[in-house]
Amino acid sequence: MSTALARRTASHEFRRAAVLDAAAEVFARAGLEGATMRAIAEAAGYSAAALYAYYPAKEAIYADLLAQSLDRLRRAVNGAIDGATDDEARMRAGIAGFLNHYRDHPRDLELGLYLFQGLGPHGLSPAHDRDLNNRLIAVLRRIADTIARFGRRDPLTAHGETVSVFAHLIGILVAERTGRLKTLDARADDLLARFLDGLVARLRGGAESAK
Amino acid sequence: MSTALARRTASHEFRRAAVLDAAAEVFARAGLEGATMRAIAEAAGYSAAALYAYYPAKEAIYADLLAQSLDRLRRAVNGAIDGATDDEARMRAGIAGFLNHYRDHPRDLELGLYLFQGLGPHGLSPAHDRDLNNRLIAVLRRIADTIARFGRRDPLTAHGETVSVFAHLIGILVAERTGRLKTLDARADDLLARFLDGLVARLRGGAESAK
């Protein structure tokens, strides 16, 4: 019986993943507001009602989608860092990896911004929110490590610098995705380069600039 | 007779402003998607149908709201700049004015983010969009001027630097508003100070760093 149950569970998880895939596709195609339960169901080859066997509400699909998206981001960032050879390169690679991942994967950006922005209509439950936060922190922690190492900063200082990096990255992404960058005749690449150069200079400069 | 007409017109404008206020309040309370015509009407003490005496469509309310919001931002930035005494202070004041205006006026931030985000579903008409863009550009231009003057940069270089500033400001605001800053135990003030210090250092450094 236990085997049968396990099999059933595995099968269930398998189909849940298929639903999630379909949802991701719909989100990418129709945008966040246009992603209706019916559209997701159709993409998954189910009826709308069937979705409720896998997720209790639309909100839960969002949450799951976001979690996966943040994991993909983490893998991208980690991969970029691991592929670099010296400390400065690692720091630069991690930060650029963050930006490029989102630039290369608009779906994930869409989801990420939704998160950053606090999804108006139904909002996520606090539990979900905490979970997602932790996944984001995991990404940033790795970047903080490279900063601490390259800049020979203590963890606290490195953390402050990381948040600054994080804010800048978000700013670039938001500005680009909303067309303001094009309007202002600027490019994300250039912005990042400028910021990184400044960051490197600053970290090299003061042996220990306060927080 | 002319007086009566003027009085009537003024009264009309007065009530239109009241509707706009109510709309702003609803936007702040219910979020962007939750701002329905009925909600706005109720907040204004009207029936939904009555709104159409003041605005021909929901979109027009958005547009008006955003336009006024950007004008308030411009006044805040200009005021901050004009109140400072030397070139460095002017630059710092303009940038800080941008950030603080939005921190002090969450409603305007909500609206601004809506703009930055590109309002998915119902979007603004191209005409409206262009108008709003111009208002934003007007704000940034003033900041660019202070950068050019303090850093003795040519306009083109100053523009690039301005976009970087803009991106950073957006990033800070988005991160704060969505609670990520609190999560990361950071404060907007510190982030701004850190960024400004870096900016000043950079501008002081190279007499003329390419674009």
Next chain:
Amino acid sequence: MSTALARRTASHEFRRAAVLDAAAEVFARAGLEGATMRAIAEAAGYSAAALYAYYPAKEAIYADLLAQSLDRLRRAVNGAIDGATDDEARMRAGIAGFLNHYRDHPRDLELGLYLFQGLGPHGLSPAHDRDLNNRLIAVLRRIADTIARFGRRDPLTAHGETVSVFAHLIGILVAERTGRLKTLDARADDLLARFLDGLVARLRGGAESAK
């Protein structure tokens, strides 16, 4: 006082006529369902509320419009008959005048069909209906006369024939206006000619066909 009152009344009637004109124009432009009170008011240079000083309801405007339209029809038919020289020509002219008036004045046809069709939504009051009926009968009576005279029929027989003519005319007009004639590759002229020839032949034939 009596003079003042008369003047006031005349002035009122004058403006009522202007409203009616505007209404006719709107009906022609926007169709029957598209003719809103506001549209009529704008065409008349009034506010919507002002119309209620001249007509108690939209329905009354319809009714007045229809009455005038039927009077125009009567004048057209009478004119056609009076312009002809012998009895057969007079009969033919009267009938053709009916058809051609409506073909040349689509506005009136629109109104007429509305009448014939019983205006769904609000319907006319019985009083109005009776009045309009009488105006239609006045038209048909004149045609009946020409039939009686040409066919040397007694009034009763002539009346029966007239109703048949009336039905045929309506049929042609409805079929043409709704595009069915074009669909069937037919022309109103031909249909009328065919019918008239048959009518003449029939009336010439039997000295006195019952009823």
Next chain:
Amino acid sequence: MSTALARRTASHEFRRAAVLDAAAEVFARAGLEGATMRAIAEAAGYSAAALYAYYPAKEAIYADLLAQSLDRLRRAVNGAIDGATDDEARMRAGIAGFLNHYRDHPRDLELGLYLFQGLGPHGLSPAHDRDLNNRLIAVLRRIADTIARFGRRDPLTAHGETVSVFAHLIGILVAERTGRLKTLDARADDLLARFLDGLVARLRGGAESAK
């Protein structure tokens, strides 16, 4: 499984038919413009939203209703023709069948007039319109055949005569339905008889009257 699916499909069709019935009733009762989705839903014992499980839009209900109505007309006409014994009787029967079908089925007349009248506001899609036209033509073609056969006319001439018949029938029906016949103290039967007699006489007369 196939059985279950078939049963489900059949059940769906059954309820769709019920919706259609309800719609027909509403159309007959409330007139064309008064037939709202909500009214139809209530008549069918559904919520308004439920209708959309059976028809994607109001327009589709119209179209279905009209199509079925025209098919009923065709069956009535065909049946009448097939029940007659000689050529003249067949022609008379077909024409009378058209008229009587509509006199006996006021709902269908209401729908038919809607068609003939070109449904102003929301109109049918061109595709629907073409389809309905074809169904009407199918009816008329059968009548044209009987005319050609009885009158020994070539198809072209018979067609012209058929359109004349069609126009007359419409005229009678419109006049009757809108109460004008009663006003004029006439009866549809008599009108038809008179017209048919004339038609027969004409067809017997000239061996071949042009067009």
Next chain:
DNA sequence: TATGAATGAGTCTTCATTCAT
């Protein structure tokens, strides 16, 4: 497990009409 059926609440918008001024 999956579905078809069904719904209530909600969306924006239009319109004829009323009323204080």
Next chain:
DNA sequence: AATGAATGAAGACTCATTCAT
């Protein structure tokens, strides 16, 4: 005489969700 202001009722349609099967 005329109007601006305001409204209730209505329009078609959508959506997330529930439930019996």
